[in-house]
Amino acid sequence: MPTVKRDTYTPDSLLSVAVRVFNERGYDGTSMEHLSQAAGISKSSIYHHVRGKEELLRRGISRALDGLFGVLEEPSALEGRAVERLEHVTRRTVEVLITELPYVTLLLRVRGNTGTEVWAMGRRREFDQRVAELVKEAAAEGDLRGDIDARLATRLLFGMINSIAEWYRPDRASGDGAQASGGGAGTGTSAEVAEAVVRTAFAGLRTH
Amino acid sequence: MPTVKRDTYTPDSLLSVAVRVFNERGYDGTSMEHLSQAAGISKSSIYHHVRGKEELLRRGISRALDGLFGVLEEPSALEGRAVERLEHVTRRTVEVLITELPYVTLLLRVRGNTGTEVWAMGRRREFDQRVAELVKEAAAEGDLRGDIDARLATRLLFGMINSIAEWYRPDRASGDGAQASGGGAGTGTSAEVAEAVVRTAFAGLRTH
Structure with missing residues (x-):
């Protein structure tokens, strides 16, 4: 089970993690699950920040x-x-x-x-x-x-x-x-x- | 059902089709099935020419x-x-x-x-x-x-x-x-x- 850390992300720091994952896996190859694992917070915590991965791409x-x-x-x-x-x-x-x-x-x-x-x-x-x-x-x-x-x-x-x-x-x-x-x-x-x-x-x- | 044509491929013409598919889908994203569809010949016909997709990549x-x-x-x-x-x-x-x-x-x-x-x-x-x-x-x-x-x-x-x-x-x-x-x-x-x-x-x- 991945370690889940407390969600202390700012919009910028979460974006930074997401962009790193997009560049590593390709945008198409990145799921919310991948983003959740890379950020170490749950998917619902990510949805607290953004509507979805396309919003992170746009940002x-x-x-x-x-x-x-x-x-x-x-x-x-x-x-x-x-x-x-x-x-x-x-x-x-x-x-x-x-x-x-x-x-x-x-x-x-x-x-x-x-x-x-x-x-x-x-x-x-x-x-x-x-x-x-x-x-x-x-x-x-x-x-x-x-x-x-x-x-x-x-x-x-x-x-x-x-x-x-x-x-x-x-x-x-x-x-x-x-x-x-x-x-x-x-x-x-x-x-x-x-x-x-x-x-x-x-x-x-x-x-x- | 895809039209299957008679296998009249030479090593060069089969390679040309395979390389086009590799460039379109990425090498990892290309299966023998994709190559078979693009070439219009069966997978076993392709195996008659090469051992597999890695040989086509190498060529x-x-x-x-x-x-x-x-x-x-x-x-x-x-x-x-x-x-x-x-x-x-x-x-x-x-x-x-x-x-x-x-x-x-x-x-x-x-x-x-x-x-x-x-x-x-x-x-x-x-x-x-x-x-x-x-x-x-x-x-x-x-x-x-x-x-x-x-x-x-x-x-x-x-x-x-x-x-x-x-x-x-x-x-x-x-x-x-x-x-x-x-x-x-x-x-x-x-x-x-x-x-x-x-x-x-x-x-x-x-x-x-």
Whole structure:
């Protein structure tokens, strides 16, 4: 029989447990029973906090989206040449991804048919679209090379950014020994990784 | 009752059906019954070709690995400055990914505990490691910028490359209207996408 602890969860701490389980088992593969076991409280205690697992999904994804869309409202994302705004948004998107890693991971993995999943995918597309518009604007201002299609450039940029969710491990941020894939750890802090993404994507890895 | 067709499968055509089903349902979520339904032949007909689904997984992954490791043996991957070899390997890896899309997708998604899955993940790490060594060599030769850790650069490079498996759709190679995410289609041929990846990663998106 699992140890049942007293329910001292806040909305945030319960959400944190639920999102970890969703990321481990997949949202579809997670039952209220799994959440109850992971949280160490009864299902009825969980129902005291939320209407069900879809509400936890919506809250987890909202947290990711609030962080990401917040970036688009920052002064440096709104003023100046488009390429500067784009670099700012890229840098801050990486930082939010790392700071809110489990929540953004949940958002990136969501694929499904429930209302919440459809809504999440729509909002994610909307974010991508906003960045794609910045890419187009920067290209129109002559600051991005003309020989790469803006839509393709946006996809490659997000490819680089979103892949961070697959390998970044906060506990290895200082970069130690061997890691699961891709040639060792050496990840760095969120600011270091963000800076590396901006340099790679905009200036390139080659010395000039 | 499903229509059962005469078994005219070759090893390659049966593999192609199996890999499609693995990618749609996940390897764990695929039973011999699913494979039988998708192929339109009986389970015993499938057992006439292979010992079981793990053999189909191994064959599918071998096809991806043969393509990828083949790139490392090409003359342009073996001769010249490391940065040139690295750019060649990057370009050709993207081309193989697109040409062998279902097989490389299968390789990239594999996570599991069967012998074949552990072997696949090990071989994938080995490939990443070989590319990571090229990155280090190119950095040592002074052709890659010194302010990005080689391991991080390798991860970002693979992030960009591997993400292609998530959005590239062969039937939309010419780039038409709206697509599922990331700001429209506009994908291009394998050579065009490969060239865009090389330009972005090594020269950067900015005009100089």
